[in-house]
Amino acid sequence: xxxxxxxxxxxxxxxxxxxxxxxxxxxxxxxxxxxxxxxxxxxxxxxxxxxxxxxxxxxxxxxxxxxxxxxxxxxxxxxxxxxxxxxxxxxxxxxxxxxxxxxxxxxxxxxxxxxxxxxxxxxxxxxxxxxxxxxxxxxxxxxxxxxxxxxxxxxxxxxxxxxxxxxxxxxxxxxxxxxxxxxxxxxxxxxxxxxxxxxxxxxxxxxxxxxxxxxx
Numbered sequence: 001x002x003x004x005x006x007x008x009x010x011x012x013x014x015x016x017x018x019x020x021x022x023x024x025x026x027x028x029x030x031x032x033x034x035x036x037x038x039x040x041x042x043x044x045x046x047x048x049x050x051x052x053x054x055x056x057x058x059x060x061x062x063x064x065x066x067x068x069x070x071x072x073x074x075x076x077x078x079x080x081x082x083x084x085x086x087x088x089x090x091x092x093x094x095x096x097x098x099x100x101x102x103x104x105x106x107x108x109x110x111x112x113x114x115x116x117x118x119x120x121x122x123x124x125x126x127x128x129x130x131x132x133x134x135x136x137x138x139x140x141x142x143x144x145x146x147x148x149x150x151x152x153x154x155x156x157x158x159x160x161x162x163x164x165x166x167x168x169x170x171x172x173x174x175x176x177x178x179x180x181x182x183x184x185x186x187x188x189x190x191x192x193x194x195x196x197x198x199x200x201x202x203x204x205x206x207x208x209x210x211x212x213x214x215x216x
Contacts, residue, residue, distance in 0.1 A: 018201040020173050021161075026053050033158050045154075047105045048119050051079070052155070052163060054099055055092050056170025056187060056199075059151045059163050060084045063123050068114035070106055077102045083189045090189040122151060171199040176206065 030049060051062050061084050069080035078091045094102040109118055117123065155163045171184050185196045202210075 016201070017204045017207045018168060018172050020176070020203060021053075021159075021166075021169050026159075029159050043108055044119055044121060047108055048122060049155070049158070050101050050105055052166050054094065054102070054170070055079075055081070056167045057081055057092070057189070058084060058167060061189075063117065063119050065118050066115055067109050067112040067118060070109045070118070072096075072106050077106045081189060088189050088191060090186060092187065092189075168199050168201060171196065172201045172203075175200045176203060 030046065033046075048062065051057070052059065055062070061081050064082060065079055071078055075096050077094045077096055079094075080089060081092050082089045096103050096106075112118060152163055155161070159165075167188075171188060174184050174187065175181075181193060181196060181200075184200065185193055188196055188199070190196050
């Protein structure tokens with residue numbers, strides 16, 4: 001497969017600031033995607049990309065949920081997501097008035113069998129078994145399905161960024177909008193704040209504003 005040059009993400013790495021991909025830019029790129037019906041289940045791919053963009057969760061965390069794991073109550077749609085490494089389960093909430101696309105994701109999910117994986121055609125058959133030790137000295141282990149490499153390739157092809165960019169994008173955007181770090185911690189499903197801070201960055205405009213705190 002050809003190497004995809006990732007300009008916007010490389011700029012973020014070089015300058016320490018992030019160019020936030022706003023919803024309008026994301027949806028324009030999503031609408032411009034020409035899906036090959038022989039290789040893609042179009043609606044499944046689009047819904048996966050919408051969740052990837054708006055949740056900021058990694059592909060490996062979005063693949064396991066089943067039809068029964070996404071529910072709606074009033075204007076809120078929630079999806080049960082488990083972190084890949086430590087298996088922490090959290091409910092990720094979407095306000096359908098702020099994210100209208102989530103209504104379509106929910107309706108599509110309800111048409112699936114409740115016990116079937118939502119994005120089963122995107123999953124690789126390879127599995128990894130990991131072990132770790134908690135701070136309390138407890139030994140834990142978990143088997144999870146490896147993310148298909150095709151996801152990384154096609155996200156780069158469609159959007160010019162790797163999948164993990166959307167995690168930096170979402171949590172930086174939440175911070176810029178005034179979200180408290182405890183809300184970002186919940187959205188990420190993090191066990192502590194240290195693992196959240198690495199995903200929060202300034203935009204170039206905000207970086208320039210730091211100059212006002214420098215006095216003679």
